[in-house]
Amino acid sequence: MFTRQILLALSAASLSLPVLAHVSYTGRDLGTYDGLSTAGATITNQATTGNYGWADAADADWGDSHKGKWFKFTLTGDALVTLTVSANAGATSTSIGGLLPGFSVYQGIAPTSVDPGNAAVSYLSYDTSTASTAYKASLPFPVEGVWNAVGDFQIGNDFGAINTLSFKGYAVDGVGAVQGGTGDGLLDGITSKTFALSAGTYSLIVGGADYDAQLASNPNLAAAYGMSVGIQVSSVPEPATLSLYALGLAGLLIGARRRSQR
Numbered sequence: 001m002f003t004r005q006i007l008l009a010l011s012a013a014s015l016s017l018p019v020l021a022h023v024s025y026t027g028r029d030l031g032t033y034d035g036l037s038t039a040g041a042t043i044t045n046q047a048t049t050g051n052y053g054w055a056d057a058a059d060a061d062w063g064d065s066h067k068g069k070w071f072k073f074t075l076t077g078d079a080l081v082t083l084t085v086s087a088n089a090g091a092t093s094t095s096i097g098g099l100l101p102g103f104s105v106y107q108g109i110a111p112t113s114v115d116p117g118n119a120a121v122s123y124l125s126y127d128t129s130t131a132s133t134a135y136k137a138s139l140p141f142p143v144e145g146v147w148n149a150v151g152d153f154q155i156g157n158d159f160g161a162i163n164t165l166s167f168k169g170y171a172v173d174g175v176g177a178v179q180g181g182t183g184d185g186l187l188d189g190i191t192s193k194t195f196a197l198s199a200g201t202y203s204l205i206v207g208g209a210d211y212d213a214q215l216a217s218n219p220n221l222a223a224a225y226g227m228s229v230g231i232q233v234s235s236v237p238e239p240a241t242l243s244l245y246a247l248g249l250a251g252l253l254i255g256a257r258r259r260s261q262r
């Protein structure tokens with residue numbers, strides 16, 4: 001859990017940080033898949049600010065959406081989706097290695113609204129927009145930001161658009177209990193998980209899983225931790241196919257038994 005000292009130190013540190021980008025999926029669209037054939041993609045040139053974003057968003061006061069990197073993908077049918085995030089030191093010209101990845105998957109995306117009077121102006125979603133601020137005020141507890149890494153949340157923009165992101169699950173690097181959940185069993189800078197998902201558009205939010213890395217004494221507090229993100233999509237086995245298979249297997253077994261009895 002955070003302490004008052006950490007919060008004070010963090011707010012002091014944030015004063016010297018540059019203005020952070022709002023939620024955008026530009027360059028981070030993992031693709032559209034029908035779930036009928038096997039397909040996939042990898043994006044290697046991304047980084048997240050700090051090594052703690054996911055873990056901080058998985059605690060009781062949630063976290064800052066800017067401390068996670070947002071990706072999206074679209075399914076036009078039911079599919080098994082395997083998502084893998086790996087530390088990648090050389091992802092960008094300024095990135096470093098050592099990311100302990102955690103990620104969460106949600107149905108839904110952060111809304112972007114185009115100004116009807118000026119198509120050149122887009123309103124992106126962020127934590128302190130008017131829509132997100134109204135949402136935070138409606139919550140029965142104080143939050144650091146709108147990102148809930150282990151459940152549903154809402155995020156919106158200054159144009160009044162707000163969407164619910166419906167939590168589908170998470171994966172996090174580490175062994176045993178870690179902040180926010182249970183580790184994947186091997187602390188190796190890689191985490192991966194397969195989800196059975198239905199048609200829709202999904203957000204994948206990736207951040208660091210090292211909760212203590214948010215301490216102001218951390219020299220790499222605001223470092224860019226490089227990452228690679230991969231998606232592999234395959235079809236969900238049909239129940240009809242499974243029962244036909246089971247029927248066939250039963251037939252073979254009965255046949256084998258009859259033969260052995262002769």
Ligand SMILES: [Ca+2]
Binds near residue numbers: 056059061
């Ligand atoms: Ca937090």
Ligand SMILES: [Ca+2]
Binds near residue numbers: 144214
């Ligand atoms: Ca915090």
Ligand SMILES: [Ca+2]
Binds near residue numbers: 172173174185188190
């Ligand atoms: Ca791992």
